[in-house]
Amino acid sequence: MSQVKIVPLGGVRENGKSIYVAEIEEEIFVLDCGLKYPENEQLGIDMVIPDFSYLIEKKDNIAGIFLSHGHADAIGALPYLLEEVSVPVFGSELTVELAKINVKNYPNTKDFNDFHVIDENTIIEFAQSEVSFFRTTHTVPDSMGIVLTTSEGQIVYTGDFKFDQSASPMYQTDFARLAEIGKKGVLALLSDSTNAESNMLSASENEVADEVVDTFRYWEGRIIVASVASNLQRIQQVFDAAYLSERFVVLTGKDVEQIVQTAIRLGKLTLPNDELIITEKQMKNKEPHELVILETGRMGEPLNTLQKMASGRHRFIRIAEGDLIYITTTPSTAVETMVAKTEDMVYRAGGTVQTISDTVKVSGHANQNDLKLMMNLMKPKFFIPIQGEYRVLAKHAELANEVGIPFKNIFILGRGDILEFEKGRLRMTGSIEVENVLIDGLGVGDIGNIVLRDRKILSEDGIIIAAITINRREKKIISPARITSRGFVYMKSSNNLMKESGDIVETVVLENLEKQDFDWGILKQEIRDQLSRYLYEQTKRRPVILPVIMESSQKRK
Known part of the structure; x- marks a missing residue:
């Protein structure tokens, strides 16, 4: 009997970040390697x-990484995995080309080139x-589902469809x-469970x-x-509509330019005429x-860039009357607040907002009828809903049960849960700890909950810097405490608060200088504690308090 394990490392109970591990005997097959965009509290x-x-x-x-399609939620984290693990990557022609863009744009993997192009007729044999692969319909060409054939039966991963x-x-x-x-x-x-709550028929493309x-x-x-x-x-539809309405298209970012050029080269996008796309200079x-300006934003997220256009901070486009x-x-429910804020900024700038979903039901994901059809075609013994928050899983x-799959054969997994095939059935046999890894600039995983908490406090209550110079040998204060506020209070109208805060800092310092077992860490923590208590009593706010204590051998005159 084959040893079969299925372990999701992402893409369950969350939107995006798809990555699923199938272990067959000693071989590991990685299905997709995606990212997700930060939530509001991840400042x-x-x-x-x-x-x-x-x-x-x-x-x-x-054995390899197998990619279902070319969206960021399926390929976006690939460079970070390849930085640690050098293994072959398999995907359709377009998917591989889009993955190459991601990998080559990341400095630590720019030389990686172990890519293999597959199609719906490809069969790759491994030891066990x-x-x-099979063709699916999604919003990007060459989307594929993936089939792993084992002695116990087939494991099928639909990808987005x-x-x-x-x-x-x-x-x-x-x-x-x-x-x-x-x-x-x-x-x-x-x-794919993304659209499992919808029983509405999506409009055809x-x-x-x-x-x-x-x-x-x-x-x-x-x-x-x-x-x-x-x-x-959607980009193809924009090109076609621009041509039919006698407009020119301006691409605003490096990401979309790379993707469009790649897709045109592979014949996955067609231009109605060679003069359709113009440059920023030509648009003047x-x-x-x-004019049609196609804005996709950094890494494919356009809302932040729209806000810059509305507030006049964009490098060359400003939303004006008549736009x-x-x-x-x-947009997903996770960004509804941001969408509303963006719309408000656009209207303030004189523009008008229209969403395509105002007039037609649009989705790149299967509705309830599509999901049932997929299950009826596959007739799986065991079912694992993936890709979506818990409620959609x-x-x-429930839909799987409606088509005849018993609940005992359905598994709603969390990140790190281990499903193992034992005695003729899949069973939960344990779990591993799997955390989110946060990317901030060039930093990978160096931002944790403590840093995020401090950023949240800074964004809400600001910071107080308490600077003081001491002579530890003389047990004296050389330079009195200086209190600086940023984002907490307006200093010119808070002289008494600043003076009292400085007195508290000096009192704490003098008390610690008299101790036989003077400790810098204890001194700073006592400044934080006492100053925080006082400021909360006076303002009901808790700013980040940063003590800066300098030591000097100079005697106070």
């Missing part, structure tokens, strides 16, 4: 990636398993292949394309389109009604 964090400790410990057993009967050839699902996989016997199905064209034709001013850089289906010679801000993706589990 200053650029992105969140999975904890790779489990894989690093077993790096000699990793074989890996094959939906069913669209009118999809163009590059986006079509291979239904015959799905049925073939199901006939062979599926041991476990790992299926043809209907979405018509909506984009209508919007472009009937708007008389400039249009700024907010999209995700790797949503190539065009009238507003001739339409057209949001062509459906639970809803997907």
